[in-house]
Structure formats: structure tokens, C-alpha cells
Amino acid sequence: MYYIDPHVHMVSRVTDDYERMARMGCVAVSEPAFWAGFDRGSVDGFRDYFRQLTEFEPNRAKQYGLQHYCWLCINAKEAENVSLSREVIALIPEFLDRPNVLGLGEIGLNKNTKNECTVFEEHLQLAADRGELVLVHTPHLQDKYKGTRMILDMLRGHSDIKAEHVLIDHAEEHTVRHVFDAGFWCGLTLYPVTKCTPARAADIIEMYGAERILVNSAADWGPSNPDAVPNFVAEMRRRGHPEETIRQVVYDNPLEFFRQSKRFRFTPPGGAASPEG
Numbered sequence: 001m002y003y004i005d006p007h008v009h010m011v012s013r014v015t016d017d018y019e020r021m022a023r024m025g026c027v028a029v030s031e032p033a034f035w036a037g038f039d040r041g042s043v044d045g046f047r048d049y050f051r052q053l054t055e056f057e058p059n060r061a062k063q064y065g066l067q068h069y070c071w072l073c074i075n076a077k078e079a080e081n082v083s084l085s086r087e088v089i090a091l092i093p094e095f096l097d098r099p100n101v102l103g104l105g106e107i108g109l110n111k112n113t114k115n116e117c118t119v120f121e122e123h124l125q126l127a128a129d130r131g132e133l134v135l136v137h138t139p140h141l142q143d144k145y146k147g148t149r150m151i152l153d154m155l156r157g158h159s160d161i162k163a164e165h166v167l168i169d170h171a172e173e174h175t176v177r178h179v180f181d182a183g184f185w186c187g188l189t190l191y192p193v194t195k196c197t198p199a200r201a202a203d204i205i206e207m208y209g210a211e212r213i214l215v216n217s218a219a220d221w222g223p224s225n226p227d228a229v230p231n232f233v234a235e236m237r238r239r240g241h242p243e244e245t246i247r248q249v250v251y252d253n254p255l256e257f258f259r260q261s262k263r264f265r266f267t268p269p270g271g272a273a274s275p276e277g
């Protein structure tokens with residue numbers, strides 16, 4: 001089955017991963033900007049990173065027949081440095097018109113601090129001003145429930161951002177309902193140690209249905225697995241779910257969400273670009 005991995009940090013992966021993902025049926029990836037494992041020292045570090053996301057990675061992906069899209073921001077961990085964050089937010093518009101950029105992300109909260117909230121709000125304002133899609137990182141483990149509620153409250157304060165333009169990622173059993181109730185898209189991250197497993201993601205879909213829900217590997221430089229979405233497909237098949245339902249989650253839903261970006265130009269496998277982009 002063809003699939004899209006809507007959240008994967010390919011800058012941290014080797015070329016063999018692109019090759020393997022393509023062989024498993026992956027046709028497109030979307031890569032949010034994230035933490036490099038260390039705090040970058042200046043805005044120039046972000047300029048170089050945004051060039052990597054918009055120039056180097058799309059070309060590397062293309063060699064294996066994959067379409068590469070990305071999201072720009074300064075992540076929540078580095079948002080503690082508010083002045084650097086403001087420099088990065090001021091830099092983003094220089095890159096927003098590049099053809100593989102889908103919007104702002106992954107913005108959000110990490111430890112739910114005041115500085116993180118300030119920087120999240122300023123990203124949201126840029127998204128509102130430019131009519132951009134938003135991909136939101138929710139905190140890990142013990143900070144997740146509170147952080148998700150704070151994020152949803154801040155988004156509710158932005159009537160200039162349409163709910164269908166927002167994807168709330170790393171949702172789990174205790175946060176999914178809040179995301180759906182607020183009208184947002186919901187992302188489930190399949191991680192080997194924290195976050196969801198393929199079985200838990202299948203449980204969630206059995207509870208809430210397959211509308212407005214996406215699954216992703218969020219594979220990065222830590223313990224993670226670029227096979228996660230195909231593993232989810234296998235789990236759903238093992239449980240006897242129809243192919244249309246599985247395809248909706250791993251292919252149709254990411255396309256429907258991404259197509260709202262004016263720059264999204266998807267070429268279906270073996271076909272010409274669809275008229276709506």
C-alpha cells in the first residue's frame with residue numbers, strides 16, 4: 001500500500017532509510033523543523049538548517065522517488081531563548097515561499113513554560129498573518145495532558161486561524177478527544193519507547209474512527225523507527241480492517257490536510273499532478 005509519513009526528521013536519517021521507505025510504499029514525507037540535540041548558537045544555524053530542509057533534503061528524497069515537504073520554526077526546547085526565537089521567526093518569511101514548505105511547525109510546548117507560550121503565540125501570529133498551516137508538537141509523558149490543554153486554549157484565542165488548518169501531533173488516548181472536540185486534525189506518533197505503538201494507534205482509531213487522524217513515525221536521531229507506518233498498516237490488517245480505512249489514515253488524510261497549503265503540489269505515484277495540487 002502506498003503511504004505518506006507526515007512527520008519524520010529525515011536530516012537525522014541515512015540515505016538507506018529513504019531507499020527502504022520507498023520500497024515499503026512511502027511516496028512522500030513531511031519534515032517538521034525540530035531540535036538538533038543541542039541548542040543552536042545563532043540565527044545563522046537556523047538559516048543553514050532551513051536551507052537543508054528546502055534544498056538538500058528534497059533532492060536526496062527525489063533520488064528514491066519520494067516527495068519531500070517541510071515545516072519551519074524554532075522548536076519549543078530552544079524557545080527558552082526568546083530573543084533568538086524572535087530572530088528565527090523574523091527569518092522564516094524568507095523561506096516561506098520555497099516550493100516544499102507546507103507551513104509552520106513543529107511549534108508547541110515542551111515543559112509548558114511562560115517563554116515557550118510566548119514563542120508559540122508569536123509563531124501563531126505569523127501563521128495567521130500569512131494564512132499558513134500549523135503543525136503542533138505536544139509535550140511528552142507527564143507534561144502532555146496539561147500542555148495539550150494549554151495549546152488548545154491558545155489556539156482557541158486565534159479566531160484568525162482555521163481549525164482545519166491545524167494538526168495537533170503526538171496525541172495519545174487521554175488527549176485525542178480534546179483535539180477532535182476543538183475541530184483540529186490529530187496526529188499519532190508511533191515510537192518504540194514513548195508515545196504510541198501501532199497497536200495503541202489501532203485501538204484509538206477503533207474508538208474514534210478514521211476521520212481527521214494521521215499516523216507518523218517521527219523518526220529522528222533518537223530511538224525511533226522509519227518502518228512505523230508500515231507496521232501500523234500490518235497491525236490494522238491483522239485486525240481485519242478494510243483496506244479503504246487503512247488507506248484513509250496513511251494516505252488520503254495526509255493528502256487532504258496538506259492540500260490546504262497553497263504550495264502543495266503532489267504527484268500521485270505513476271500519475272500526473274492532480275489539478276487541485
Ligand SMILES: [Zn+2]
Nearest residue numbers: 032034106218
Ligand atoms: Zn518531531
